[in-house]
Amino acid sequence: MPELPEVETTRRGIRRALRGRRITEFVLRNHKLRWPVDRALAKILPGQRVRDVRRRAKYLLIELDRGTLIAHLGMSGSLRVLPTDAPWLKHDHYELRLDTGGCLRFNDPRRFGSLHWVTGDPLEHPLLAGLGPEPLDRGFGGAYLAGRARGRKVAIKQFLMDQRVVVGVGNIYASEALFRAGIHPRRAAGKVSAERFERLADGVRTVLGEAIRQGGTTLRDYVSADGTPGYFRQKLFVYERDGQPCRRCRTPIRKLAQGQRSTYFCPACQT
Ligand SMILES: [Zn+2]
Numbered sequence: 001m002p003e004l005p006e007v008e009t010t011r012r013g014i015r016r017a018l019r020g021r022r023i024t025e026f027v028l029r030n031h032k033l034r035w036p037v038d039r040a041l042a043k044i045l046p047g048q049r050v051r052d053v054r055r056r057a058k059y060l061l062i063e064l065d066r067g068t069l070i071a072h073l074g075m076s077g078s079l080r081v082l083p084t085d086a087p088w089l090k091h092d093h094y095e096l097r098l099d100t101g102g103c104l105r106f107n108d109p110r111r112f113g114s115l116h117w118v119t120g121d122p123l124e125h126p127l128l129a130g131l132g133p134e135p136l137d138r139g140f141g142g143a144y145l146a147g148r149a150r151g152r153k154v155a156i157k158q159f160l161m162d163q164r165v166v167v168g169v170g171n172i173y174a175s176e177a178l179f180r181a182g183i184h185p186r187r188a189a190g191k192v193s194a195e196r197f198e199r200l201a202d203g204v205r206t207v208l209g210e211a212i213r214q215g216g217t218t219l220r221d222y223v224s225a226d227g228t229p230g231y232f233r234q235k236l237f238v239y240e241r242d243g244q245p246c247r248r249c250r251t252p253i254r255k256l257a258q259g260q261r262s263t264y265f266c267p268a269c270q271t
Contacts, residue, residue, distance in 0.1 A: 002073040004168030005211035007058045010079055015053035017081040022049045025097040034114040057131050057167035067119040074112030080105055132166045135204050140166055142198030149189035158259050159189035169204055172239045175264045177203035179237045184270045185263045238264040
């Protein structure tokens, strides 16, 4: 699944290609994504200029003259900048044609991606309104996490992956950040000390920041905006390393199930 670093990498790639350009045509091959794509976009979008491409959580916000497209990559989606005459591939669902002669095309085998058009404040759209702070923004830190966790019995890993607490901390990054902070993934959120919350917030910023710098690297089959494949370039401490020695203390990494997801941790380093 594209996680926050892949989405941010996509944003940077498509922003370069789209910003300031005018949309000449919207081609919808298949409107059946996670939610039906509005066919009226073929009339609404042409002629509008792209003012900017922003991101909120894992949503891309393509700001046009008269509103905003809210795009989500779903489980398996990718947005690529291509020449308009590039042949359509299986699972290509929509395309924004630009006055450059290029286009932005969306491919998504599993069709969990989405595309919405809003004319008001996109941050007030129901998909975005209840989301927690961005992990790389100033509002996020140890004190904030400690405040939200007060009295909570939920496991810290699930707390950290709750989008209402903080957005964009997916399974890989939650495991890695907890390792960096030395916190056992099953510890009750309300029982984590203020000091360890500071380390945890630092861990989240570090793992996401590294991944973004490396271009979004969590997916072996991930394709970036310019079409180049991404690989597992980030050095991971625990994720998918069960049975292998901890990089710090050599204790074998363990795996456990939490909320249908696998969690990886070092039983010696994390308490
Ligand atoms: Zn260890």
